[in-house]
Amino acid sequence: MSCDQCHEREAVIHLTQIVNEQVTTVHLCERCAAEKGVESPGSVAKTPLGSFLAAMGKGLPDPEPVARAGESCPRCGASLQDFRESGRLGCPECYRAFEVPLRDLLRRLHGSTHHVGERYAERDGSAPEARQTTAELREQLRLAVETENFELAAELRDRLRVLE
């Protein structure tokens, strides 16, 4: 059986996942599995972030991130594998290159992916971005639930919780 991701190499990891009560099985080769953050049972998490990192990329709905997971950061050359081993990103650009898996990780670590604190660019005198009111956020949450955008809904719920 060939890998569902690259359709080239032999699939050695068979990942069964349940998304929205639908059971799907993904067949991956070792390399694509590593790129998606699926660890084979023998691998050991090397950093305190290990369990988070190991979970990264699992069940990603969209297999087309900015830089495909596993590719290197165009600025510094760091790969997701490097990050998994050291727990450190290579440069600011890594946040763009690995945006999708990182967003997942940030949600696990912080319960949010949105910085709501001081904004750097607006420091020198210009008006700070008007803080979204809870009413606006609630409206967005309602829309998100209606359109079944649960990822966004979770995000908005977290932000509301913080404000309240």
Place this chain on the structure above:
Amino acid sequence: MIDLSLLTDGGVGWLDASGPSSHLVLSTRIRLARNLAGRVFQGRNSETEREDILTTVERAARESVLLRHATKFRLDRLDRTDRQLLHERHLVSKELAGLDGDGRVRSGASVLVQDRIGVMLNEEDHLRIQGMHSGFALEAAYAEVDRLDSELGQRLAFAFHPEFGYLTSCPTNVGTGLRASVLIHLPGLVLTKEISKVLQGLAQVGLTFRGLYGEGSEVVGNFFQLSNQTTLGSAEHELLDHLGKMVRQVMDYEEQARQVLLRDAPAIIEDKVWRAYGLLRYARSLSFEEAMNLLSGVRLGVGVGLIPDVGMYTLNKLLVYTQPAHLAVAEGVEPTESDLPIRRARFVRKVLESEVGRRG
């Protein structure tokens, strides 16, 4: 040997027990993690790049109001004892001082210090802006650090992402980059065995605890460093308010535990704190850990009014000055010296004797 007298109050102004709730809280520390835009993070940069970061940030610091007269220590050019000394003073992290892992100091590792604030350079992030205040003073400590952040931010370009906020080498610090820690003494909760419940409760509300010396350090002498776990998704003031609210609650619990102890076991408590005092006053050999635990007992005694003759400032100073590097430097020996416990006991006796003499 470095000359810490170059620093106003030797960089330990936070020890003076002048801040709010000083009987329970030793100090409040705030740090902001910042990185320079367009440069690789510390883990991937070269010696030349770290040197350049140091030069660039120092230039900006010298133009600022808050760090204009800062003293600079280059950790990579200091011997181990000096680096340990700076670490024991809470001026640099263990990592920057090269005291963990293989014990090597990264080239370019430096700190700029002026009064209560400073900036560590070439730490895990390019800059770690930090401030220490005496007692429980989150707002005051943050205000100062925030000002320095603005001053440096105007002169440097920080890495910032519209969604993720300030970008840091480790995603656990991204967003605000803010870690606020309150160093609090909780012997009442430890004695009444309530502490684990309290710490579990804190974990549930997104706070974490560490020992006296931050990340990876053990809890000694019933000192706990309580801090925020998350840095993203809440504004700076929300993080501080939340931590502050929880610390106040912990302080209430601690006061209650002390009342319970005094009500239910007054004789045992009285014996315990005076025994600690007696040992510190007369022991001929004290390990670091024993000294910390005895100081904790005396601190409790002073806090509940059982021991009248010792000041909190004295106890705070003993806490820092009985540590290996401080003691070694004061005694003119190496921190590895085998008779350090004997020297420590002598040092403590001398300080307590003069305290009694001064007050008596």
